[in-house]
Amino acid sequence: MTAKADSSPSGAAPGARSLHRFANPGRFLRASARVQTWLWAAAALVLGAGLVWGLFLSPADWQQGQTVRIMYVHVPMAWLAMGGYTALAVASIMSLIWRHPLADLFARELSPVGALVTALCLATGSLWGRPMWGTWWVWDARLTSVLVLFFLWLGHAALTRAFEDQERGARVGAILALVGIVNIPIVKFSVDWWNTLHQPASVTRLDAPGMHVDILYPLLTCAFGFSLLFGAVVLARTRAAVMERRIRALQLARARREEAAGA
Amino acid sequence: MTRKKRRLYILLLCGLGLGSATALTLTAFQDNLVFFRSPSDIMREAPPANRAFRLGGLVEAGSLERATGADGKPTANFRVTDGAHAIRVSYAGVLPDLFREGQGVVTLGTMLPDGSFRASEVLARHDETYMPPEVADALKRAGHWNPAQGAAPPPAEWNTAPRRGG
Amino acid sequence: MTHTFFIAASYALVLLGFGALVLDAARRHASAKRLLAELDPRGDRP
Numbered sequence: 001m002t003a004k005a006d007s008s009p010s011g012a013a014p015g016a017r018s019l020h021r022f023a024n025p026g027r028f029l030r031a032s033a034r035v036q037t038w039l040w041a042a043a044a045l046v047l048g049a050g051l052v053w054g055l056f057l058s059p060a061d062w063q064q065g066q067t068v069r070i071m072y073v074h075v076p077m078a079w080l081a082m083g084g085y086t087a088l089a090v091a092s093i094m095s096l097i098w099r100h101p102l103a104d105l106f107a108r109e110l111s112p113v114g115a116l117v118t119a120l121c122l123a124t125g126s127l128w129g130r131p132m133w134g135t136w137w138v139w140d141a142r143l144t145s146v147l148v149l150f151f152l153w154l155g156h157a158a159l160t161r162a163f164e165d166q167e168r169g170a171r172v173g174a175i176l177a178l179v180g181i182v183n184i185p186i187v188k189f190s191v192d193w194w195n196t197l198h199q200p201a202s203v204t205r206l207d208a209p210g211m212h213v214d215i216l217y218p219l220l221t222c223a224f225g226f227s228l229l230f231g232a233v234v235l236a237r238t239r240a241a242v243m244e245r246r247i248r249a250l251q252l253a254r255a256r257r258e259e260a261a262g263a
Numbered sequence: 264m265t266r267k268k269r270r271l272y273i274l275l276l277c278g279l280g281l282g283s284a285t286a287l288t289l290t291a292f293q294d295n296l297v298f299f300r301s302p303s304d305i306m307r308e309a310p311p312a313n314r315a316f317r318l319g320g321l322v323e324a325g326s327l328e329r330a331t332g333a334d335g336k337p338t339a340n341f342r343v344t345d346g347a348h349a350i351r352v353s354y355a356g357v358l359p360d361l362f363r364e365g366q367g368v369v370t371l372g373t374m375l376p377d378g379s380f381r382a383s384e385v386l387a388r389h390d391e392t393y394m395p396p397e398v399a400d401a402l403k404r405a406g407h408w409n410p411a412q413g414a415a416p417p418p419a420e421w422n423t424a425p426r427r428g429g
Numbered sequence: 430m431t432h433t434f435f436i437a438a439s440y441a442l443v444l445l446g447f448g449a450l451v452l453d454a455a456r457r458h459a460s461a462k463r464l465l466a467e468l469d470p471r472g473d474r475p
Contacts (some may be wrong), residue, residue: 051440058396059396060396062394067432067436068393070439073439074439093274096274097270116446125441126436127439128439132387133388135386179281203392210393212393212395212398214395228446233450233451236458237457242463243465246469247461250469
């Protein structure tokens with residue numbers, strides 16, 4: 001996709017910029033095609049191993065018994081919800097400062113995935129809390145701030161799709177994403193700053209992790225596997241979005257050609 | 264280029280303002296963000312009578328008495344401590360699975376005139392220690408740790424060590 | 430102290446959620462690729 005940029009529907013945009021706009025996604029599609037295959041394969045391999053390890057091979061916990069196994073899906077969802085949001089903020093900065101068109105598409109495709117992951121984090125946490133704490137939900141600082149994170153993801157997904165003009169939607173969404181970034185340190189440190197029902201961090205502690213290696217290693221494997229799968233899904237969605245935009249441009253160009261031929 | 268620089272500075276300035284506004288708000292609402300109060304907090308500042316609040320801490324070792332109430336429901340009496348102070352708690356109902364001496368709890372209820380706490384809800388608080396039962400048993404056998412007395416020994420003592428016993 | 434229901438429900442939710450994501454992404458990707466090949470057969474895409 002090189003000189004075909006002149007079929008761009010945004011004829012008002014300066015020529016050089018619209019060229020850059022289409023040249024870049026073309027390179028992105030080619031480069032990501034190879035990455036994608038490896039990403040899917042690695043995700044299937046690592047996640048498969050991690051889930052079998054966590055669900056069947058790892059030991060029970062001395063207090064929680066078998067219920068500790070919920071952690072192998074709950075904690076990766078929590079890390080992805082926060083890590084994914086940080087990626088959204090980085091994409092938003094790239095969108096606002098450098099007006100990078102790929103960053104807009106990436107952010108737009110990322111937020112529904114992030115919202116789902118955060119919802120899964122809340123749901124699995126609730127399923128753990130009921131037998132262990134004795135309650136499905138409490139309004140402590142950790143749980144409440146993660147709920148806010150979920151609404152930020154949802155809000156971003158809805159806002160970027162609410163405008164007729166996609167670029168304007170991306171701009172507004174990027175601002176929301178950057179305002180919402182203040183919530184990330186609050187989620188992370190809520191368990192240290194305030195009394196919460198939720199326990200403090202076990203893995204990312206300054207001293208040794210408060211988790212035995214027989215439980216820690218399957219957790220890290222699951223977290224890595226889910227991250228790979230998350231990355232593969234977001235990459236496939238972004239690639240699809242790039243192609244869909246190209247399709248719209250081609251369809252528009254074809255309609256214009258037919259119109260011109262008919263006149 | 265200058266336009267990009269300007270956008271960058273505007274963004275940094277907004278971030279600074281937003282960050283400090285959030286920090287100020289969180290500091291101002293500090294008291295409301297606390298999910299439970301410790302026995303020391305209660306000693307320092309007595310809560311208003313008949314107002315429900317949450318009391319949290321560790322279940323004191325050797326303080327738990329279970330019984331069956333007149334209506335056949337299980338009841339429990341125990342002391343919640345934070346090391347410095349302890350408050351007696353009475354509760355009628357089923358205790359959660361993780362509840363045991365030495366374990367963190369959060370209870371919802373009111374102070375009684377005699378200085379004890381009447382709980383209508385007891386939630387177990389999980390600590391951040393995860394280990395297989397064999398490792399916990401080995402530690403207990405070696406005399407390193409009595410779970411009723413408090414938290415597990417520092418992870419460096421047991422975490423990278425090869426598994427014993429079991 | 431086994432809570433099989435809670436464990437099974439957690440894993441089922443996560444697998445269902447990610448399964449739906451993967452299927453949707455694969456479907457969108459495949460249909461976009463097909464349509465693009467139709468509209469622009471000589472375009473140098475993957």
